[in-house]
Amino acid sequence: MNLPREQLITRHEKVATSTSFEKKGDERSLMGTNDLLTNFAHSNENLSNNFLTKQSPLSMNIEQLTAKLGGKGRSLAAWDCYRIGLDPFFFHDPLFSQEALDNSIHMLPISNHDNDNNKIQGIINTRTELQNYFPSKRRNLRLALKSLESLSNLYSSPLRGIENSIAKLVKIQTSKDGTTKLLLNLYSSPAHNIETVIIPWEERGSSTLCVSSQVGCRQGCTFCATGRMGKLLDLTTDEILIQLYYANKLCRIRNLPTVDNIVFMGMGEPTDNMQSVASAVNLMVEKNCFSISPSKITVSTVGPNPDVFRKLTKVPAVLAWSIHAVRDSLRKELVPTTKYTMEELREGMVNCLKVRPKKMRTLMLEVALIQNVNDSEREALELATFSLKLIELVGDMKLTVNLIPFNEVEHNRFQKPSVARILAFQKVLRDKGLMAYVRRTRGDDEHAACGQLATAKKKGITRLP
Numbered sequence: 304m305n306l307p308r309e310q311l312i313t314r315h316e317k318v319a320t321s322t323s324f325e326k327k328g329d330e331r332s333l334m335g336t337n338d339l340l341t342n343f344a345h346s347n348e349n350l351s352n353n354f355l356t357k358q359s360p361l362s363m364n365i366e367q368l369t370a371k372l373g374g375k376g377r378s379l380a381a382w383d384c385y386r387i388g389l390d391p392f393f394f395h396d397p398l399f400s401q402e403a404l405d406n407s408i409h410m411l412p413i414s415n416h417d418n419d420n421n422k423i424q425g426i427i428n429t430r431t432e433l434q435n436y437f438p439s440k441r442r443n444l445r446l447a448l449k450s451l452e453s454l455s456n457l458y459s460s461p462l463r464g465i466e467n468s469i470a471k472l473v474k475i476q477t478s479k480d481g482t483t484k485l486l487l488n489l490y491s492s493p494a495h496n497i498e499t500v501i502i503p504w505e506e507r508g509s510s511t512l513c514v515s516s517q518v519g520c521r522q523g524c525t526f527c528a529t530g531r532m533g534k535l536l537d538l539t540t541d542e543i544l545i546q547l548y549y550a551n552k553l554c555r556i557r558n559l560p561t562v563d564n565i566v567f568m569g570m571g572e573p574t575d576n577m578q579s580v581a582s583a584v585n586l587m588v589e590k591n592c593f594s595i596s597p598s599k600i601t602v603s604t605v606g607p608n609p610d611v612f613r614k615l616t617k618v619p620a621v622l623a624w625s626i627h628a629v630r631d632s633l634r635k636e637l638v639p640t641t642k643y644t645m646e647e648l649r650e651g652m653v654n655c656l657k658v659r660p661k662k663m664r665t666l667m668l669e670v671a672l673i674q675n676v677n678d679s680e681r682e683a684l685e686l687a688t689f690s691l692k693l694i695e696l697v698g699d700m701k702l703t704v705n706l707i708p709f710n711e712v713e714h715n716r717f718q719k720p721s722v723a724r725i726l727a728f729q730k731v732l733r734d735k736g737l738m739a740y741v742r743r744t745r746g747d748d749e750h751a752a753c754g755q756l757a758t759a760k761k762k763g764i765t766r767l768p
């Protein structure tokens with residue numbers, strides 16, 4: 304049971320009218336109200352039998368949403384909003400105030416502990432300005448009240464709305480280099496948070512989003528903060544996509560470069576949650592949904608067994624294999640859950656790549672380089688031999704090796720190698736004719752870099768039914 308529209312509007316207007324903005328130069332502070340909407344949503348879970356668990360419109364493709372709303376134009380109009388991090392239910396109803404549309408960011412408390420970037424909450428777009436983000440032929444399209452009612456019935460929260468149904472944005476942390484970590488609290492499991500990281504590339508005019516597929520991870524890689532948490536939850540398709548929704552909203556409000564590159568390298572092993580990940584990727588690439596090119600989405604797996612590569616065959620994304628070491632004994636040390644030899648795993652990957660469409664026969668081998676563990680010439684030569692054999696077995700393919708200097712994590716015995724050792728490792732690979740790149744570490748001062756994502760583990764945690 305959702306709240307009647309009148310009651311809902313009254314609650315939203317209560318927020319809007321109790322809100323005042325105090326401008327201090329570039330700094331905009333929100334004064335005078337608590338987040339009534341989300342507090343209300345948390346405290347009224349009993350208002351709906353299936354609150355928080357049903358599939359939201361965010362994880363419906365155009366065809367599915369068209370069937371629910373009774374018209375393709377309606378589903379396209381709804382997705383024009385989701386794509387830019389805007390809830391169509393509130394955007395298309397003129398009774399909702401302008402300020403309420405992007406409240407999740409404008410109303411977020413500003414922490415004194417964050418650096419200067421966080422003092423800027425961002426601009427408030429008018430409805431007319433927001434329309435300019437839509438395709439020109441749909442700019443004047445309006446969802447009528449009847450369609451909005453149909454849409455609202457798809458939301459699981461009594462307050463309706465994507466942001467009240469899937470996850471609440473609770474914190475934004477920005478590193479000195481602009482890397483921005485978003486902390487989202489799950490409505491389905493309020494004891495759990497997920498992290499997602501926006502990495503802006505001003506020089507390229509685009510941003511990369513690092514998404515999580517699970518809370519925690521059962522693979523337990525010894526150098527990884529997430530691995531220490533164990534697996535706590537598999538995220539639903541909605542919970543994966545809401546990360547992109549909020550990232551797009553933040554980029555729009557703070558005028559950051561648009562997200563056009565997604566990497567599944569946040570918390571979790573994507574192949575341990577294959578169904579949700581595959582559905583999310585399909586909606587990311589769908590033309591009228593998030594519309595991101597398959598060549599700009601990377602699904603990274605540690606490769607728990609040869610069969611997971613088969614499951615990735617049809618996923619419309621670039622594959623990355625977090626290999627870390629080729630020698631079985633060393634790999635077992637770094638990825639202790641490994642039960643297969645590297646030869647067995649390579650066979651699985653070869654079989655996967657061979658049946659992929661030619662333009663998707665691309666593989667990135669990822670190596671977290673750790674000082675005096677896997678960064679010597681010996682490991683570089685082993686990796687080169689392994690990679691060249693893989694290329695030979697697949698035939699026509701593109702392989703690159705990404706060297707990621709280890710990001711230091713609290714209570715971890717490992718260290719980042721020196722620049723000289725990293726470059727020497729790269730040279731060995733390049734001398735063997737391989738494409739090998741050293742990846743720049745971004746966001747490490749805010750623990751937003753590879754291997755550093757870990758949210759607080761709380762006791763007595765269960766997902767709501």
Ligand code: SF4
Pocket residue numbers: 520521522523524527528529530531569570571572605754
């Ligand atoms: S590195 Fe990836 S697979 Fe390994 S524990 Fe961390 S999140 Fe899991």
